[in-house]
Amino acid sequence: MNSIQLIYLIPLLPFVGFLINGLARNALSKSLVSIIGSGVIFLSFLLSVVVFLNVRDEGFIPQVISYFEFINAGKIKVDFAFQIDQLSSLFLLIITGVSFLIHVYSTSYMKEETAPHFARYFSYLNLFVFSMLLLVLGANYVIMFLGWEGVGLCSYLLIGYWFKNTSYNNAAKKAFIMNRIGDLGFLLGIFWMINAFGTVSFTDLFNPQTGIINSISSNSSTLVGITLLLFAGAIGKSAQIPLYTWLPDAMAGPTPVSALIHAATMVTAGIYMIARSNLMYTLAPTTMMVVAIVGLSTAILAATIALKQNDIKKVLAYSTVSQLGYMFLGLGVGAYTGAVFHVMTHAFFKALLFLGAGSVIHAMGGELDIRKMGGLSKHMRITYITFFIGCIAIAGIPPFSGFFSKDEILAGAFAKNPVLYVIGLGGALLTAFYMFRLLAMTFMGKFRGTEEQLHHVHESPSAITITLIILAFLSIVGGLVGIPEYLMSGGHRLAEFLNPIFAQSNNILIKNEIPHQTEILLTVVSTILIILISGWAWKKYKNYQTETAEETGFAKVLQNKWYVDELYDAIIVRPLKSLSVFLNNVIERSGIDGLVNGVGRGINYGSRQIRLLQSGQVGAYILMMVIGTIVLFIIQMFAK
Amino acid sequence: MEIKWYIFLSVALFCIGIIGALTRRNAIIVFMCIELMLNSVNLLLVAFSKMHMHGMGAVFPQYATDAQLFVFFIMVVAAAEVSVGLAIIVMMYRNTHSIDINFLNRLKN
Numbered sequence: 001m002n003s004i005q006l007i008y009l010i011p012l013l014p015f016v017g018f019l020i021n022g023l024a025r026n027a028l029s030k031s032l033v034s035i036i037g038s039g040v041i042f043l044s045f046l047l048s049v050v051v052f053l054n055v056r057d058e059g060f061i062p063q064v065i066s067y068f069e070f071i072n073a074g075k076i077k078v079d080f081a082f083q084i085d086q087l088s089s090l091f092l093l094i095i096t097g098v099s100f101l102i103h104v105y106s107t108s109y110m111k112e113e114t115a116p117h118f119a120r121y122f123s124y125l126n127l128f129v130f131s132m133l134l135l136v137l138g139a140n141y142v143i144m145f146l147g148w149e150g151v152g153l154c155s156y157l158l159i160g161y162w163f164k165n166t167s168y169n170n171a172a173k174k175a176f177i178m179n180r181i182g183d184l185g186f187l188l189g190i191f192w193m194i195n196a197f198g199t200v201s202f203t204d205l206f207n208p209q210t211g212i213i214n215s216i217s218s219n220s221s222t223l224v225g226i227t228l229l230l231f232a233g234a235i236g237k238s239a240q241i242p243l244y245t246w247l248p249d250a251m252a253g254p255t256p257v258s259a260l261i262h263a264a265t266m267v268t269a270g271i272y273m274i275a276r277s278n279l280m281y282t283l284a285p286t287t288m289m290v291v292a293i294v295g296l297s298t299a300i301l302a303a304t305i306a307l308k309q310n311d312i313k314k315v316l317a318y319s320t321v322s323q324l325g326y327m328f329l330g331l332g333v334g335a336y337t338g339a340v341f342h343v344m345t346h347a348f349f350k351a352l353l354f355l356g357a358g359s360v361i362h363a364m365g366g367e368l369d370i371r372k373m374g375g376l377s378k379h380m381r382i383t384y385i386t387f388f389i390g391c392i393a394i395a396g397i398p399p400f401s402g403f404f405s406k407d408e409i410l411a412g413a414f415a416k417n418p419v420l421y422v423i424g425l426g427g428a429l430l431t432a433f434y435m436f437r438l439l440a441m442t443f444m445g446k447f448r449g450t451e452e453q454l455h456h457v458h459e460s461p462s463a464i465t466i467t468l469i470i471l472a473f474l475s476i477v478g479g480l481v482g483i484p485e486y487l488m489s490g491g492h493r494l495a496e497f498l499n500p501i502f503a504q505s506n507n508i509l510i511k512n513e514i515p516h517q518t519e520i521l522l523t524v525v526s527t528i529l530i531i532l533i534s535g536w537a538w539k540k541y542k543n544y545q546t547e548t549a550e551e552t553g554f555a556k557v558l559q560n561k562w563y564v565d566e567l568y569d570a571i572i573v574r575p576l577k578s579l580s581v582f583l584n585n586v587i588e589r590s591g592i593d594g595l596v597n598g599v600g601r602g603i604n605y606g607s608r609q610i611r612l613l614q615s616g617q618v619g620a621y622i623l624m625m626v627i628g629t630i631v632l633f634i635i636q637m638f639a640k
Numbered sequence: 641m642e643i644k645w646y647i648f649l650s651v652a653l654f655c656i657g658i659i660g661a662l663t664r665r666n667a668i669i670v671f672m673c674i675e676l677m678l679n680s681v682n683l684l685l686v687a688f689s690k691m692h693m694h695g696m697g698a699v700f701p702q703y704a705t706d707a708q709l710f711v712f713f714i715m716v717v718a719a720a721e722v723s724v725g726l727a728i729i730v731m732m733y734r735n736t737h738s739i740d741i742n743f744l745n746r747l748k749n
Contacts, residue, residue, distance in 0.1 A: 616748025618741050623662050 004054065004063055007082055010047050010092060011133035013040040018126040025119030033115070034107040037122035041103050041129055045096035048089070055089040056497065064139045064203055071142065076194050083139035083202055087501045090340070091136040091272055094347050098264045099129045101467045105355055106256040108463035109362060121161060125260070128154035132265050136272060140201040141190050144273065148186065148237065151266045152179040158261060159253040171252040178246035182236015189229030196222045206279045208504055218283045218508075227280055227287040231294075234270025238324050240298045245565055247321055251313040255358030258313060263320045263350040268343045271327045275501070278336050282505040292332025292416070296423055299325030301562065303430035307437070308551065308558040311368045312357045315438050319394065320350060322431060326409055329424060334509045335412025336502045337495045341482045342409055344494075345401035348478045349393035352471035356387035359460040359468065360442060364453055370441040371546055372453075377443040379457045382465045384443045386472040391439045393475040395432035395534055398527060401479030407523055408482065414522060415514050425526050432530045436537035444542045484523075486516040646687035653680035667729050667739040671722070678718050682711045 017040035021033055028036070062085035071078040103125060110121055131150025138144040153176075160172030193200055197212045205213050216223055234240070239247035250262045261267075274281055274291070281288055299322045306318035323346050330339035361368060363380060377384040393400040396407065406428060414421035447454050459465065483491030490496075551559050560566075613624075653676055660673030689707035696703065733739050 614748055616745030618744075619662055619665070626658060626662070 004051065004065065004084055006047060007051060007065065007084055007137065008067065010044045010051070010096070011130050011137060013044045013047075014126040014130040014133065016040060018123045018130060021119045021126060022123035025116045025123065028115070028119055030111065030115050030118050033119045033122050034103075037126055038100065038103040038107065040126060041096060041100045044129070044133070045093075045100045048092040048096045051084060052089045052093050055084065055086055061085070061500070062203060064201075066139075075198055076200075078140060078142045078200060080143060081139035081201070082137040082143075084137070085501065086498050087272075087275060087340070088136050090344070090498070092133065094344055095129065095132050095136065095265050098347050098351050098471075099125070099132075099260060101470060102256045102260040102264075102351065102355070105259075105358070105464055105467040106254075108461050109256055109358055110254060121158075121254070124154055124157045124161070125257075128158065128261060128266070132269070135269055139203070140199075141193065142200050144276075145183075145186060145190060148233070148269060148273075149183065151261070151269060152176065152183065152237070155179070155250065155261050155266055158257040159250050161253055161257070165252075168252040171246075171249040175246040175250045178243045179236045182233045182243055185229045185232025185236070187233075189226050189233065192222070192226050192229060196226065202276065206277075206504075211279070213279050213283065216283060219285055223280060223284045224286050227277070227284045228290065230273065230277065230280075231287060231291055234273055234328075235294065236270075237273075238267050238270030238328070239321050240270075240294050240325065240328060241301060244298060244302065244321050245568065248314050248317040248561075251311075251317050255313065255354060255361060258317070259351045259354030259358065262317065263354050264347040267320065267324055268327070268347070271324070271331065271339055271343050274328075274331045275336055275340050278331075278502055278505045279508075281331070282334065282508050288332050288334065290332075291328050292413075292420065295325045295328025295330075295332055296413075296420060296427070297325070298322070299329060299427040300423060300430070301325075303427050303434065304558055305561045306434040307430065308555055309434075310371050312360065312370050312373075312438065312442065313354075313368060315370075315434060316350070316353055316357055319353075319431060319435065322427060323350065323394070326406065326424070326427070329420070330409035330412055333409075333412045333416040333420065334505065335409055336505060337482075337492075337498050338405060338408035338412050340498060341494055342405035345393070345405045345475070345478045348471055348474040349390045349400075349402055352386060352468060352475050353390040353394065355464070355468055355471065356383050356390060359383045359464050360387075362460055362464070363457045364449065365456050367449060367453060370438060371544075372449045373442045373447075374445040374449075374544065375443070375447040376457065380443075380459050382459060382468060386465075386468040387443065388439060389472040389475055391435045391534075393479075395435050396428055396526075396530055397432075397534070399476075399479065401475050401477070403527070404479035404482045404484070407526070408484065410526065411484075411514065411519055411522065414518075421522070425529070428526065429529055429533045432534045433537045436534045437541045440538050440541035441544050444538075445544050448546055484519070486519050643687060643691050646683065650680045650684040650687070653677075653683070665740050665742050667732065667741050670741060671725055671729070675718060675722070678714060682714055685711050685714075 017036055020036055021028065025033075062083055064081050064083045066079040066081040068080050069077070070080040103122070106121070106125065110118055113121065128151060131147045131154055133147070134150060135144055135147025138147060156172050156176040159175055160169050162168050190200060193205075197205065199205065199212065203211075205211055208214075213223075236243045247262055247267065251258050253262070281291070302318045302321035302325060306315050306322065309315045309318060323342070327339045327342050327346070330336070330342060359380065360373065360376060360383060363376070363383075364373060367373065389400070393402040396403045398404075410421055410424050410428070413424050447457075481492075482494040485492060550556070557563065657673045657675075657677035657680060660676070661670050664670055664673065685707045689705065692707075693704055729739055732744070736743060
């Protein structure tokens, strides 16, 4: 049996789960909801594994399965079609795998919710997985956009899951609006594409033999325009400068949601989109440069902000923004495999870190401030060890997964321009610093919370710890699929696997091959630096005591996130608000209202006058009729 | 006799009818004036029919007497109208003890 025929089930199952949990939320018990919610994802995961193995063994060319005609208007024809190839099958695996673990985790984490809300939560999660799978499986940009919008919606719904809290609702709205700004760019990109190429299908555009892109000259303005607009979409979805501020606020949602949507899967949609359109980007070097610069500056900016945050989830959120910046750097310098590799490893260790943070928050009874934690390693062994593994992985210490993927991106940056490498390495050092600061402040030293909290601290239930252990295991070994060439010939299994997707781009890109010695030297230097910095941060914050002193100078700027939110507030939000107030008071009240009321008043006055003609005297009516007839006669006579 | 005399007579009758209908307040007189207008039209129809009898009628004999037929229709309609109208006037007199049409002006404004 050909498993490819069954791929429609992969997104369909979560959708069915969404319908059941969503519609019957008042009837189903919590355990039933958990089983349905996690079960459908597990089935999807199994199918994804089958599909993945199939793709790996056959190594086939992209296979497109069209289900029905979606749009047919004029010269544009869009099918509702799924495309299975190496890239989408890999993403299927990541998405369904991590989602399944997070569903299992959620069954325990959310168990204090009432049954209808519990079911609502799971239905949103299922809907999210459905949208994400649609995004990944879509065989053209329009289907991708459907999924793209779907994940944005689910993100909004889940950030605002506790809808009774106004600030959570505002965070949800902020995320949605920021995403919409990016989506506008994506949409315009699609329109331009339809106008320029007459198609949005990946096969029509990127096919090595017949693809339309092949005949477009490199760096043509059309290509640069389209890629920049699509990148604007990616900026919104993947939280890059200047639209990144929604992601830290998105931490208002439940912690598993942060892990799933705002760390592991949805925010990587932008990376997926660019990896999918890699040929188009390769042919537009200007855009590549923009992507690399935006990615790198986001990586650095977010890392500096993370240094001074005290909210455990905020630190992780900024680290996510920063890691996404790395992925874009990888894409921008043409290290597509490295970027996709980093998506994969990041999904493992960032999900692990978030879920670990969730476990801590759970134990601390909802406390988020790491200044009030400390010493938790004694009480939560498993959480502590897995969190430690996650920190090592994200910091990039070998042989954990983050090392391999980050190293590959940095090597790509070095090949492009050593300056990019140096700045990127600086970001990696910052990452190591703030992660170990977070780790030390949370788990080491003396407990700084209240007595009551200390009494309450406990290791989390098994649904949580088992998930953490699995993710920790993946964070350790996940990097081994991409061992660099200089360590083991043919060790980069992932690059081999993804080769058909990126082969064309790799042929076009002019790669400065760096000698293996240089590469080894760079790796050794960076590793030593990272370990030193980690050790320093560890030592510095191991015995952290609560400081009451206000931060000053530069530290204060960092703590206030470079005042970016305030800046946006001053230059965009407040002028818009005053404009709205002006429009409301002046244009609306006196202009439009005056016009509308004026028409009403005029008609009222006119009818009052005309009413006098109706005298009730039949004679008068007849007289008017006669006059009218005579007038008509006269007109008739002179009109000829 | 020339056609113009018929037309003069007819127009004169019609104008008398209009002026009467406009100026008089007695419902019966107004009614008579309306009849007068109808009959002036009848007169005109017959006169034109007679005039065309030799021109058009010679070519299309089947249309020669159409206008005169219309006169009968108008008479029948007028008779029906008179019966209804007089009934209304009778009812009006019973209710108001007056046949002054300006008395019934409650629809004004």
